[in-house]
Amino acid sequence: ASYDQALKFKPDYHQAWYNRGNALINLGRTEEAIASYDQALKSKPDDHQAWNNRGIALDDLGRTEEAIASYDQALKFKPDYHQAWNNRGYALNDLGRTEEAIASFDQALKFKPDDHQAWYNKACCYAVQGNIEQALENLQQTINLSPDECREWAKTNSDFDSIREDERFQALIQLPL
Numbered sequence: 001a002s003y004d005q006a007l008k009f010k011p012d013y014h015q016a017w018y019n020r021g022n023a024l025i026n027l028g029r030t031e032e033a034i035a036s037y038d039q040a041l042k043s044k045p046d047d048h049q050a051w052n053n054r055g056i057a058l059d060d061l062g063r064t065e066e067a068i069a070s071y072d073q074a075l076k077f078k079p080d081y082h083q084a085w086n087n088r089g090y091a092l093n094d095l096g097r098t099e100e101a102i103a104s105f106d107q108a109l110k111f112k113p114d115d116h117q118a119w120y121n122k123a124c125c126y127a128v129q130g131n132i133e134q135a136l137e138n139l140q141q142t143i144n145l146s147p148d149e150c151r152e153w154a155k156t157n158s159d160f161d162s163i164r165e166d167e168r169f170q171a172l173i174q175l176p177l
Contacts, residue, residue: 014043018050025057033057048078052087059091067091082112089121098125116145124159135160136168143172151175 003020006013021036037054040047055070071088074081089104102125108118123138142150151173154160163169 012043014040014047014050017043018047018053021050021053021057025053030057030060034061046077048074048081048084051077052081052084055084055087055091059087059094064091064094080111082108082115082118085111086115086118086121089118089125093121093125093128098129101125114145116142116150119145120150120153123154124157127160127163130162132163132166135163136166136172139169139172 003016003023006016007020010016017036017040021033021040024030024033024036034054034057037050037057040050041054044050051070051074055067055074058064058070059067068088068091071084071091074084075088078084085104085108089101089108092098092104093101102122105118105122105125108115109122112118119138119142123135123142126132126135126138139150139154143154154169154173160169
């Protein structure tokens with residue numbers, strides 16, 4: 001309601017549209033959030049965060065190709081935006097385009113080498129491909145960066161089903177004594 005009030009006074013205030021979109025996402029009103037991001041982008045077409053968040057909202061709705069296009073727009077305006085690279089990779093992986101996904105995660109890591117989510121997502125891609133060594137290597141890296149969170153993710157993620165019984169995988173996801 002506050003953002004709506006601000007927009008009554010200044011209808012092209014991109015930051016209010018952007019923040020309104022974020023609030024709507026938090027309320028689960030994804031379609032309305034996309035419309036708000038679109039309004040923000042009308043006023044400020046180079047807002048990389050609005051493009052990225054728009055992509056996340058589209059991805060949540062299963063509109064994965066459109067989400068990738070939004071991430072690409074974010075990266076056009078801010079090529080070193082590691083979150084957009086990671087989100088793009090995640091969406092590509094959802095489409096089964098694991099090689100492209102890994103390349104996106106590599107870009108995210110180029111700009112933020114300690115991004116545990118990008119390392120984790122790469123591990124998932126390699127596991128799906130059946131590349132056990134690379135999956136374990138990337139999983140080790142993510143556990144080094146964020147042990148508790150990443151172990152929890154890996155315990156139930158079906159991407160690791162093909163290596164779940166591997167004793168090296170089991171050793172990685174166990175808490176140290």
